[in-house]
Amino acid sequence: xxxxxxxxxxxxxxxxxxxxxxxxxxxxxxxxxxxxxxxxxxxxxxxxxxxxxxxxxxxxxxxxxxxxxxxxxxxxxxxxxxxxxxxxxxxxxxxxxxxxxxxxxxxxxxxxxxxxxxxxxxxxxxxxxxxxxxxxxxxxxxxxxxxxxxxxxxxxxxxxxxxxxxxxxxxxxxxxxxxxxxxxxxxxxxxxxxxxxxxxxxxxxxxxxxxxxxxxxxxxxxxxxxxxxxxxxxxxxxxxxxxxxxxxxxxxxxxxxxxxxxxxxxxxxxxxxxxxxxxxxxxxxxxxxxxxxxxxxxxxxxxxxxxxxxxxxxxxxxxxxxxxxxxxxxxxxxxxxxxxxxxxxxxxxxxxxxxxxxxxxxxxxxxxxxxxxxxxxxxxxxxxxxxxxxxxxxxxxxxxxxxxxxxxxxxxxxxxxxxxxxxxxxxxxxxxxxxxxxxxxxxxxxxxxxxxxxxxxxxxxxxxxxx
Amino acid sequence: xxxxxxxxxxxxxxxxxxxxxxxxxxxxxxxxxxxxxxxxxxxxxxxxxxxxxxxxxxxxxxxxxxxxxxxxxxxxxxxxxxxxxxxxxxxxxxxxxxxxxxxxxxxxxxxxxxxxxxxxxxxxxxxxxxxxxxxxxxxxxxxxxxxxxxxxxxxxxxxxxxxxxxxxxxxxxxxxxxxxxxxxxxxxxxxxxxxxxxxxxxxxxxxxxxxxxxxxxxxxxxxxxxxxxxxxxxxxxxxxxxxxxxxxxxxxxxxxxxxxxxxxxxxxxxxxxxxxxxxxxxxxxxxxxxxxxxxxxxxxxxxxxxxxxxxxxxxxxxxxxxxxxxxxxxxxxxxxxxxxxxxxxxxxxxxxxxxxxxxxxxxxxxxxxxxxxxxxxxxxxxxxxxxxxxxxxxxxxxxxxxxxxxxxxxxxxxxxxxxxxxxxxxxxxxxxxxxxxxxxxxxxxxxxxxxxxxxxxxxxxxxxxxx
Numbered sequence: 001x002x003x004x005x006x007x008x009x010x011x012x013x014x015x016x017x018x019x020x021x022x023x024x025x026x027x028x029x030x031x032x033x034x035x036x037x038x039x040x041x042x043x044x045x046x047x048x049x050x051x052x053x054x055x056x057x058x059x060x061x062x063x064x065x066x067x068x069x070x071x072x073x074x075x076x077x078x079x080x081x082x083x084x085x086x087x088x089x090x091x092x093x094x095x096x097x098x099x100x101x102x103x104x105x106x107x108x109x110x111x112x113x114x115x116x117x118x119x120x121x122x123x124x125x126x127x128x129x130x131x132x133x134x135x136x137x138x139x140x141x142x143x144x145x146x147x148x149x150x151x152x153x154x155x156x157x158x159x160x161x162x163x164x165x166x167x168x169x170x171x172x173x174x175x176x177x178x179x180x181x182x183x184x185x186x187x188x189x190x191x192x193x194x195x196x197x198x199x200x201x202x203x204x205x206x207x208x209x210x211x212x213x214x215x216x217x218x219x220x221x222x223x224x225x226x227x228x229x230x231x232x233x234x235x236x237x238x239x240x241x242x243x244x245x246x247x248x249x250x251x252x253x254x255x256x257x258x259x260x261x262x263x264x265x266x267x268x269x270x271x272x273x274x275x276x277x278x279x280x281x282x283x284x285x286x287x288x289x290x291x292x293x294x295x296x297x298x299x300x301x302x303x304x305x306x307x308x309x310x311x312x313x314x315x316x317x318x319x320x321x322x323x324x325x326x327x328x329x330x331x332x333x334x335x336x337x338x339x340x341x342x343x344x345x346x347x348x349x350x351x352x353x354x355x356x357x358x359x360x361x362x363x364x365x366x367x368x369x370x371x372x373x374x375x376x377x378x379x380x381x382x383x384x385x386x387x388x389x390x391x392x393x394x395x396x397x398x399x400x401x402x403x404x405x406x407x408x409x410x411x412x413x414x415x416x417x418x419x420x421x422x423x424x425x426x427x428x429x430x431x432x433x434x435x436x437x438x439x440x441x442x443x444x445x446x447x448x449x450x451x452x453x454x455x456x457x458x459x460x461x462x463x464x465x466x467x
Numbered sequence: 468x469x470x471x472x473x474x475x476x477x478x479x480x481x482x483x484x485x486x487x488x489x490x491x492x493x494x495x496x497x498x499x500x501x502x503x504x505x506x507x508x509x510x511x512x513x514x515x516x517x518x519x520x521x522x523x524x525x526x527x528x529x530x531x532x533x534x535x536x537x538x539x540x541x542x543x544x545x546x547x548x549x550x551x552x553x554x555x556x557x558x559x560x561x562x563x564x565x566x567x568x569x570x571x572x573x574x575x576x577x578x579x580x581x582x583x584x585x586x587x588x589x590x591x592x593x594x595x596x597x598x599x600x601x602x603x604x605x606x607x608x609x610x611x612x613x614x615x616x617x618x619x620x621x622x623x624x625x626x627x628x629x630x631x632x633x634x635x636x637x638x639x640x641x642x643x644x645x646x647x648x649x650x651x652x653x654x655x656x657x658x659x660x661x662x663x664x665x666x667x668x669x670x671x672x673x674x675x676x677x678x679x680x681x682x683x684x685x686x687x688x689x690x691x692x693x694x695x696x697x698x699x700x701x702x703x704x705x706x707x708x709x710x711x712x713x714x715x716x717x718x719x720x721x722x723x724x725x726x727x728x729x730x731x732x733x734x735x736x737x738x739x740x741x742x743x744x745x746x747x748x749x750x751x752x753x754x755x756x757x758x759x760x761x762x763x764x765x766x767x768x769x770x771x772x773x774x775x776x777x778x779x780x781x782x783x784x785x786x787x788x789x790x791x792x793x794x795x796x797x798x799x800x801x802x803x804x805x806x807x808x809x810x811x812x813x814x815x816x817x818x819x820x821x822x823x824x825x826x827x828x829x830x831x832x833x834x835x836x837x838x839x840x841x842x843x844x845x846x847x848x849x850x851x852x853x854x855x856x857x858x859x860x861x862x863x864x865x866x867x868x869x870x871x872x873x874x875x876x877x878x879x880x881x882x883x884x885x886x887x888x889x890x891x892x893x894x895x896x897x898x899x900x901x902x903x904x905x906x907x908x909x910x911x912x913x914x915x916x917x918x919x920x921x922x923x924x925x926x927x928x929x930x931x932x933x934x
Contacts, residue, residue, distance in 0.1 A: 018492040019558035025485040091486035092570070092861045103559070103633075121588050123863045123898070165858040166570075185652075185903035189863060191910045192854055387659055391632040394559045396590045396656060431590070433900045436652035443658045 019102060021264040023095040029259040030082055032252045035290040036362065037078035038297040041369055043248065043361035044336035046072070047323060052467060055333045063230060063332075064249075065147075065240045067138040071249040078294075080252065082134075083141075089133045089166060093122035094256065098264040099428075103392040105412070112415035114408060115270070116428040117261045117288065118395065123189065124159035126398065126430030127284050128244050131253035132156070135242040136163035145238030146170025150200065150225030153179055153353050154186030155398075155430060156244030161193035172239075174200040174228045178219035186434050200225040207231050207329040221345045222356055227329025245281025246326065246335070246360050254287025257427065262291045265425070272303060274411055276426040278403035279307040279316065279374070280353055282360030288427040293371055305372040306411075307363065308403040310382070312350040312450045315340050315359045316367055316374035318457060323467050324358055334465060337364040340452075341460030347450035351379055351438035352399025377406050378449040383442040385409050386432065398430040399438055486569060488731040490562040496726040497549055499719045502757040503829060504545035505764040508836055510715065510828035511803030513539070514790060519934060522800045530697060530799075531716075532614075532707045534605040538716040545761075547719065549601075550608075556600045556633060557723065560589035565731040566895075570859040572879070579882035581875060582737070583895040584728045584755065585862065590656065591626035593865065593897030594751050595711050598720035599623070602709040603630035612705030613637025617667065617692030620646055620820050621653030622865075622897060623711030628660035639706075641667040641695045645686035645815075653901050667692035674698050674796040688812045689823055694796025712748025713793065713802070713827050721754020724894065729758045732892070739770060741878055743893040745870040746774040746783065746841070747820055749827030755894040760838055772839040773878075774830065775870040777849070779817040779917045782807050782826045783834055783841035785924060790934050791825055801932060804831040807919075808927030814917035818846055818905035819866030844873050845916040850909040852876050853899065865897035866905055 036042055045054040060069035071080065082090075101114040119127035139147050146169050151157030157173040164171035173195050180187055180199035190197050200220045201208040207227040211218060218224070226243070233241035244250060265272060275292055277285035285307050295301040307316055315338045325342040326332040339358040346355045359367075366372050379399070386402035388409070389395070397405060404426040415422050432439060441447045503509055512521040527536035538547065549557075568581040586594035606614050613636050618624030624640040631638035640662050647654055647666035657664050667687045668675040674694040678685065685691075693710070700708035711717060732739060742759055744752035752774050762768040774783055782805045792809040793799040806825040813822050826834075833839050846866070853869035855876070856862070864872060871893040882889050899906065908914045 019555075020492065022489050025487065088486075123857070123861055123900075125900075162861060166861075184907070185900070188903040188907045188910060189900075192857055192863065192906050194858065390590070390659055391629075391661065394556075394590055394629060394633075396659065433590075433592075433652070433656075436655040439659050440651070440655040443655060 017100050017268055020097040020099050021268065022097050023260060023263055025091055027263055028087065028090050028094050029256050030087065031079040032082060033255045033259060033291055033294060034074060034078055034080055034252055035294050036075040036248065038294050039365065041365055042075045043365045046333035046335055049325070049330060049334050062234060063241050065135065065138045065142050065144065067141065068135060068249045071252055072247060083137060086134050086137050090256065093129065095260050096121065098261055101393055104389060107388070107392045108409060108412050108416065110412040110416045111419060111421040112412040113421060113423045114412055115423065115425045117257055117425070118428045119257060120395065120398070120428065120431035124155055124162055125433060126155040126159070127254060127257055127287065128156045128159035129162065130256050130287065131244060131250045131283065132159035132163040133166070134253040136160065136167045136169055139240060139242070140167040140169055144169065144240055146172060147240055147242045148172040148174070148229040148233040149242050149244065150174045150222060150229045152176045152222050152355060154183055154190065154434065157195065157197070158186055158189050159244070160242065161190040161195035164195065165193040171195040172232060173197045174202065174225040176200055176220040176222060176225050182437065183434060200228050202228060205231045207331065221328060223328030223342055226327035227331050230327065230331050245283040245356065246358065248362060250283045251286035251290065251360055251362050254283050255290045257284065257287040258289060258291040261288060261425065270423055272425040273422040274304045274306065274424045276306045276308060276404045276407050276424065278354060278400050278427070278429060279309050279359065279363065280400065281356045282363040284427050284429045286360055286363050289372065293366060296371055306407055307367070307372055307374040308407045309374065309376045310350060310352065310354050310403065311376040311378045312452065313340065313346040313355050314376045315357065317376045320461050320464065321364060321368055322464050324464055326358065335361050337361050338367065340457060341463055343463060344460045349448050349450050351441065351447065352382070352435070354400050354403065375407060377403055380447050380449050382406050383439070383447060395428065396432045397428060398432045399435050401427070401429040404428070484567050484735055487564040487566050488735065489564050490727060490730055492558055494730055495554060495557050495561050496723050497554065498546040499549060500722045500726060500758055500761060501541060501545055501547055501719055502761050503542040503715065505761045506832065508832055509542045510832045513800035513802055516792070516797060516801050529701060530708050532602065532605045532609050532611065534608065535602060535716045538719055539714060550604060553601050553604050560596065561723065562727050563588065565728055568860055571856060574855070574859045575876065575879050575883065577879040577883045578886055578888040579879040580888060580890045581879055582890065582892045584724055584892070585895045586724060587862065587865070587895065587898035591622055591629055592900060593622040593626070594721060594724055594754065595623045595626035596629065597723050597754065598711060598717045598750065599626035599630040600633070601720040603627065603634045603636055606707060606709070607634040607636055611636065611707055613639060614707055614709045615639040615641070615696040615700040616709050616711065617641045617689060617696045619643045619689050619822060621650055621657065621901065624662065624664070625653055625656050626711070627709065628657040628662035631662065632660040638662040639699060640664045641669070641692040643667055643687040643689060643692050649904065650901060667695050669695060672698040674798065688795060690795030690809055693794035694798050697794065697798050712750040712823065713825065715829055717750045718753035718757065718827055718829055721750050722757045724751065724754040725756060725758040728755060728892065737890055739892040740889040741771045741773065741891045743773045743775060743871045743874050743891065745821060745867050745894070745896060746776045746826065746830065747867065748823045749830040751894050751896045753827055753830050756839065760833060763838055773874055774834070774839055774841040775874045776841065776843045777817060777819065777821050777870065778843040778845045779919065780807065780813040780822055781843045782824065784843045786826070787928050787931065788831060788835055789931050791931055793825065802828050804828050805834065807924060808930050810930060811927045816915050816917050818908065818914065819849070821867050821870065842874060844870055847914050847916050849873050850906070850914060854909070862895065863899045864895060865899045866902050868894070868896040871895070
């Protein structure tokens, strides 16, 4: 490990660029940036699963809040105003710092300059709050009574619980059963914020009862929980369903990450060479890179953008770019995305998040068009990078975020070989305080890796809907 | 609960004072403030437990790092330079924001202005890191191999593990057995930072073996763990013992809290009327109030300062101001402090920290001299305040910090009665992410209160050392 106490008492931190670049409160973005407006190849529309026709606003607003459904369909407006109530809430935990990883650079002895945008300084522990508060706001504005959602490890459920509590909305969370049982602390955080948390699959929905009947011992999956949450929303007066990733609207809200990052970099005349983000459903990555991809789409600049996913759930690197169901119960619209098939569930030994079978349509299109690259990493090396990072930078990162750390370290070590002083920016989406069971496994040397076989994936692809 | 979405879409946040006042990185204090220099009645010296004579530097440096022993004895220098390496580390998580609790004010409908200094935005989850990094630095500077310490719930142990990892020092933590077993996550955080964590009492020390022989089923206490850590330090070549609270040196390091608070308030011409902090051993409270008490001591200003402790461990409000042992094993120097007796252990139903039997000598003297007030609160009302705070301000507070929240709310409600727009400042020492078992108990309506009887306390006082 690095040692920051050397005989020469060398001062490692630059005087020019602060360790943390904090924007002023009035520099928090007042508009979200809608990258679709600048995309020549627009992301494919959501389809009605029955007719295979593009879902209309009227159809979407049965499930989603009306304003959010409009945002989902809006491929034209490059900027969308952030309502002042949401700006107010953002002030409670934003602007998020852009940190110069001086200590990591020193530990790696790299000429690269490493920066990370840290989104973990809030009780949800991740960037999820950026969209949760927006979705709660539009639900409240529409006069709804409450919202339903699903959550896996619980970051999104926590973020939504906090947001609903703030706007005095009911919040019903379907939590993947295995997480409900194994991660009771996140469940209690949600309950502290007044949410109603149900382990999924449950007997509170038809789809849940069906899944339970077919797979009595199931510990649940995100796909199941989505189906239950959607059913609950559409069958309950005054409720709508909200989702924490994948959707266009979510990526839109998450652009506060990228916009703040860009403002902070611009302030110090820093141009990133490489931008790295972990990718599950794509909300963090999409939010971080949108303003930069916008410049690429408009032909103004060029960046190397890398999506990092787990080898155990490799939707971009090994998936098919096809229309697929968003959920196991097949009650949601079809989305065109890089997908492993809607029944794909990562191996139980996979410790972190990033478990969703598909990838945001926007990111899928950008990837297909060559604007972003993708790579996948094994979890043991992810936790190794996480531990190395924690020990020198202080922050104990979420397993999800650590996928980006791993690749940022790899890129910085490449710079050490070549002598290039590249500017590497990555998204540190959150903290790992609720992931200590996984860390314990790593500390005890008991962590294992898993890579699905080609046969497994082929079997899953065979079940993709015929279009 | 409050609802921040009203029909009139009222904007609750002032344009004049930001929600969060962040200082610039170069405004992080470069010197600690030593309040003892301004005290007419100095805190009573530590005594050698064998001779009852004031402990000398030579005696103290057997246990503590030499520079820290000097700081312990330094009653004269008002300002002590913060070494640049420590300043560098402070940049990783400081300056800490001073937050204007606009949402809490609105929820309470109070004319009071409430501010809190939030120290929880780091992996240790609390202010403890401010002193841990300083102690690790001086240990490294002295050329030591490692340090030992005790930890209860684990904030201090985590902070020290992070600091030792940063400076490449060994870190041996004796963790109170009940916490080691019931709070495995904090233990894993410490292990992730490379610390060696032993449940206390253990068979690795003489005092541990003695305690185990006398009380075979004991689940340990802070007092036991201190004895073990001290023994280990003095019996191991190249090791010293470090402590996270109570000592003068710790309060000194923690003055970064108060100095930053004062700078932030001064920037916006805000004069606090009331300053509130939770008090266990006194490190947070002492650090927060020192610069303000300094003004009182010098006759420049006057503030109402309130220490808040749990009714289950009421050292200031019901303790004796007397010389007492700092640890159960009676291996440490004697300190004059408000104490409940060194064998006092709060009832097992007490969920939060603030469990130490005594109070910092500095704070004890200031309390005895009338510069600070003290009050005590029951834990059910503490968690009620914590939940109310979390729902409107977003941050899920540590149970310890929530003692201060409770009294801040009470004071704000008094202002509602009187119509006074007082400025209330309190210390929000940390987050409650590792305290969800306690929150669950509260959420389930199973939390109980406990107040020691007079008889219990008298029995404990009877065992105070005869001086």
